[in-house]
Amino acid sequence: PDYPWNVVASGTVVLQVAVDVAGRPGAVDVIRGIVPLTDFAKLAVKTWQFEAATWNGKPMPSKIVVAFVFRVPVVAP
Numbered sequence: 001p002d003y004p005w006n007v008v009a010s011g012t013v014v015l016q017v018a019v020d021v022a023g024r025p026g027a028v029d030v031i032r033g034i035v036p037l038t039d040f041a042k043l044a045v046k047t048w049q050f051e052a053a054t055w056n057g058k059p060m061p062s063k064i065v066v067a068f069v070f071r072v073p074v075v076a077p
Contacts, residue, residue, distance in 0.1 A: 013041040013068045016025050021059040023050040032063065041068040 011034045018026035028042050045066055053062035 006037070007036055008015060008072060009037055010046050010070050010072045011037065015041060015045055015066050015068070017045055017050075017064050017066055018053060019050045019062050019064060021052050021061055023052045023059075025050065026061075030072065034070070036068050037068070040070075041066075044068070 012032065013030075013034055014032040015038075016029040016031055020026055025046050025048055028045060030038055031040075041070075050064065052059035054060065
């Protein structure tokens with residue numbers, strides 16, 4: 001996600017995302033959050049399309065861990 005312009009924070013947000021058989025994200029659990037960056041990461045991951053996990057050639061629901069590294073942008077003077 002784009003860095004939120006009104007936030008001065010940095011760090012890594014780690015989320016666990018449930019992925020359905022069509023590759024769509026479902027429930028998002030926070031493993032490591034940073035207020036308010038966690039909300040931006042959750043909004044971003046909900047817009048993603050994943051490739052569904054398969055077992056014996058058949059798609060199945062799964063979970064994946066995703067890390068977002070936020071760094072405060074450097075603005076040239």
